[in-house]
Amino acid sequence: MQTAKQLIDGRWLTHVSGGERIGQAINPATGDVAALFCDGTAAEAxxxxxxxxxxxxxxxxxRSPRLRAEVLLDFAAKLDARKEEIADWLVTxxxxxxxxxxxxxGAGISExxxxxxLARNLFGRVLEVEPGCYSSLDREAAGVCAIILPWNAPVTLLVRSLAPALAAGCTVVIKPACQTAVVNNMVLECMTGDTRVPAGVINSVIESGADVSRYLCESPDIDVISFTGSSAVGKLIAQNTAPTLKRxxxxxxxxxxxxVFADADMDKTVAGLVAGGMVMAGQQCTAITRVxxxxxxxxxVAQKLVAALKAVKVGPGNDPASQMGCLIDVRNRDRINALMDTAQATQRVLLRGNVPGGALARxxxxxxxxxxxQDLSSDFIQKELFGPLLVIERFSNEDEAVTRANATRFGLAxxxxxxxxxxxxxxxxxLRSGTVWSNSHNRLFAEAETGGFRDSGxxxxxxxxxxxxFLQTKHFYFETNS
Known part of the structure; x- marks a missing residue:
């Protein structure tokens, strides 16, 4: 059975001291133990x-941008060579x-x-502020970066922070989600075998609790934290990093x-709504949640959307016939099921999704x-539900559409x-959103920036x-006339 280990100073370890702790990673499609992970502590951090x-x-x-560029290109090639194996584990x-x-x-490889x-194009600038007096504005690596990851897209969300951090010349400490730590280890193996990379440039510490994350937030030796996750945890990170003023x-x-406006192509729109809302069983921060x-x-639209959602075939991720996989664990499945119980008591339910029986019941x-x-104060509109549950609302004109769309504290997509x-x-x-797509959803590219407004970060x-x-600007002043 695969065991995810800590990566510290160029070595794969279980722990740095005694009292080793081993956790279990569960296959959410079966409920069986699929892998193990070394459960780290603040000592490993x-x-x-x-x-x-x-x-x-x-x-x-x-100070080696050409080397960093070559390392990242080789990293991409090795990840491409192992993509089938890593995909199997990601599904599991x-x-x-x-x-x-x-x-x-594939998105990680592109990134x-x-x-x-970009690693070979980190340009600063020089200006002559008055005769013989120059200011050189140099772009330098920000320092040691911590990357704290969730479980829902462990490859993409790792690489989209790791790649720019390494391109900038930073060194990193990664805290992957314990559920998918084996996948993160496999991705990092595509780089850790590169002898050109000094020991300690990439480190990774797995944990099931919060001690490692807390240490990374509080350590004065961490200069940058890149975090993807819930708004509640993001606010805690902001609070805990305030004393050390981390970026x-x-x-x-x-x-x-x-x-959705009445002049839209309804068939294409409904297909896009289902694809955009049911991606990863709705467990994506940019997924459609409100229609x-x-x-x-x-x-x-309501009628067509009910029919399209009802037709979605739920099943194991490794079954080519499946159109939507499972949630990350049974606890979250039961949470969504309980939300639907509440909806049936308080709202108009157009389609009730049930927990399947038979082989899928486990x-x-x-x-x-x-x-x-329609009530904008409802939790179904105001809270992030993170599952295959869509809310449908109506509006009468453009102003009302904008008012409703902007009625939450979230503003990611x-x-x-x-x-x-x-x-x-x-x-x-x-719209107060960091990304807005037209007649499509979840179109994400390495070349195009994404990010949130307000409570979306x-x-x-x-x-x-x-x-x-991952970069900072240094001002160097010099004179040539003295």
Whole structure:
């Protein structure tokens, strides 16, 4: 059985001291133990941070952009060579569809190649402020970075922070989710065998609790934290890092609205809504969770959406016939099921998704649901539910559509569905979301920045701006006339 280990100072370890603790990772589709992981403590975190600091201070890594570019390109090639094996494990430990797993790994490969190019293009600038007096503005690596990850997309979410951090010349300490730590280990193995990379540049510490994360937040030797996860945890990180004034990149929760106008192509729109809402069984921060429909099209969209969601085939991620996998665990399945009990008592339920019987009953499977809600104060609108549960709302005009779409504290992503591109652009400009798609959803690229507004966090990932959180600017002044 695979056991995920700690990576500290170039070595794969169980623990740095005695009292080893081993945790179990469960296959959410079957309920069986699928892998093991070494459950780390603050002692492992301390050792990892010390190794990363030594590598940053005492090696040439931060001054070697060509080497970093070559390392990232080789990293991408090795990840590509192992993608089938890693996808199998991603399906086993996460429960997502195999095509989703392969798509996620492909995105990581693209990200590595993109930042390999940027690693050789970290330009500063020089200006002559007055005759013979110059200011050189140099772009330098920010220091030691901590990357704290969730379980829902462990490859993409690792690489989209790791690639720019390494491209910038930083050293890193990764805290992966224990559920999918084996996958993260396999990804890191694609780089750790590279003898050109100094020991300590990449470190990883797994834990089931919060001691490691707390240490990373409080350590004065960590300069940057890149976190993906819930808004509640993101706010705790912001509080715990305040005494050391760390730089933070926080991509947090989402409540993505899809604004559907009556002039949209209804068949394509409904197909897009299902794909955008049921991706990874709704366990994605950018997934559609709210469907806002113009009055004139409301009944038709609701009817078509019920039929389309009812037709979604729920099943194991390794079954090619499956159209949606399971949730991460039975606890979350039961949480969504309980939410539907509440919905039936308080709202108009258009489609009740049930826990399947038979062979799927042991796993964390639940069918898609659709609930009609108009009260903007409802928890079904205001809270992130993170599952295959869509809310449908109606609006009468553009102003009401914008008001409803902006009625939560979340602002990560949204989409507008209309045949009128001017209208889509007009609405997008008024939506308080970091990303707005037109007649599509979840179109993410290495080249294009994403990030949130308000409770969905701050900082940007992907694109050229994705480097900013891992770089700092140094002003060097010199004179040539004396």
């Amino acid at each position: 301390e050792a990892a941070v010390a190794a990363a600091l030594r590598a940053f201070d005492n090696t040439a890594w931060k 430990l996460n429960g997502k569809l195999r095509r989703e797993a392969l798509g996620e790994i 590595l190649r993109y930042y390999a190019g 933070l990149s926080l991509e947090l929760g989402g409540k993505a609205p899809a604004v 806002l429909v113009e009055d004139a099209a409301y009944d038709a 796993g964390a499977f639940i069918e898609p649901s659709l609930v009609e809600v 949204a989409s507008v569905w209309s045949s009128d591109m001017k209208k889509s652009r007009r609405i997008a400009a008024r 701050y900082g940007r990932l992907h694109g050229a701006e994705g480097l900013n959180d």
